[in-house]
Amino acid sequence: MRILFLGVGEACDSRHGNCSILIRTKNTTLLLDCGFSVPHRFFRYCDDPDCLDNVWISHFHGDHFLGLPLLLLRFWEMGRTRPLQFIGQENLEEKTLAALELAYPGFADKLSFPLQFQTITPGKTLTLQGLHLRAAVSGHSQKNYGLLVDDGDNRLYYSGDGRATKATRKLMHGCDLALHEAFTLRDSIPGHGSVASCLQLMDEENIHRMALLHMERTTRHREKETLKKIISGHAGLLLPKEDDVISLK
Numbered sequence: 660m661r662i663l664f665l666g667v668g669e670a671c672d673s674r675h676g677n678c679s680i681l682i683r684t685k686n687t688t689l690l691l692d693c694g695f696s697v698p699h700r701f702f703r704y705c706d707d708p709d710c711l712d713n714v715w716i717s718h719f720h721g722d723h724f725l726g727l728p729l730l731l732l733r734f735w736e737m738g739r740t741r742p743l744q745f746i747g748q749e750n751l752e753e754k755t756l757a758a759l760e761l762a763y764p765g766f767a768d769k770l771s772f773p774l775q776f777q778t779i780t781p782g783k784t785l786t787l788q789g790l791h792l793r794a795a796v797s798g799h800s801q802k803n804y805g806l807l808v809d810d811g812d813n814r815l816y817y818s819g820d821g822r823a824t825k826a827t828r829k830l831m832h833g834c835d836l837a838l839h840e841a842f843t844l845r846d847s848i849p850g851h852g853s854v855a856s857c858l859q860l861m862d863e864e865n866i867h868r869m870a871l872l873h874m875e876r877t878t879r880h881r882e883k884e885t886l887k888k889i890i891s892g893h894a895g896l897l898l899p900k901e902d903d904v905i906s907l908k
């Protein structure tokens with residue numbers, strides 16, 4: 660499993676793009692979230708209209724979802740014909756089509772490729788192109804699913820937004836890599852996690868590696884030195900930046 664960080668930031672960070680990760684396995688590709696800034700970044704890596712198989716949307720806040728109209732427009736411009744699969748919570752189809760209609764009225768009728776939608780249900784495994792996917796609700800201001808991606812060789816957890824819950828802890832337990840939001844240094848903003856709570860998760864849930872994402876922009880910038888010390892003091896803890904790649908074998 661190859662993990663490419665397209666964006667690592669929160670919604671308004673001008674130094675870092677919205678949080679988004681491109682996963683490549685033997686059989687398929689999966690884009691995790693597609694916020695405002697993501698398509699521009701994504702297409703730096705993609706000149707083939709068929710380069711993407713699946714898109715996961717953790718929740719409907721704009722920094723995770725509102726890049727979809729541009730992603731679709733660009734694939735159409737490139738002449739894509741293969742279906743594109745979307746996976747997420749209920750209403751994903753309705754919200755995606757509504758966003759597309761607002762961004763480019765009438766465009767959905769011109770699309771040259773089918774959009775397919777799969778709803779994931781917590782407690783059930785969804786299997787697509789060799790990937791086993793499971794989701795659980797995190798503690799966020801809007802319903803957000805944390806996602807476990809299992810390709811048979813490795814298990815990766817992606818939090819989207821929100822604090823860990825009993826259910827998301829169960830998903831991430833023992834995983835090879837967790838990509839978890841850490842908005843602040845310590846839990847202080849309701850509906851968001853922190854560096855401290857991620858460290859606790861690593862320890863209590865036996866997580867091998869943990870990448871901190873979606874950090875509040877002034878914290879990431881002003882607390883650089885503190886963060887460096889924390890990272891160097893904890894084996895397996897990472898603070899990725901755009902274009903970083905992690906390969907799991």
Ligand SMILES: [Zn+2]
Pocket residue numbers: 718720799801820
């Ligand atoms: Zn959110």
Ligand SMILES: [Zn+2]
Pocket residue numbers: 669670720722723820873
């Ligand atoms: Zn967010």
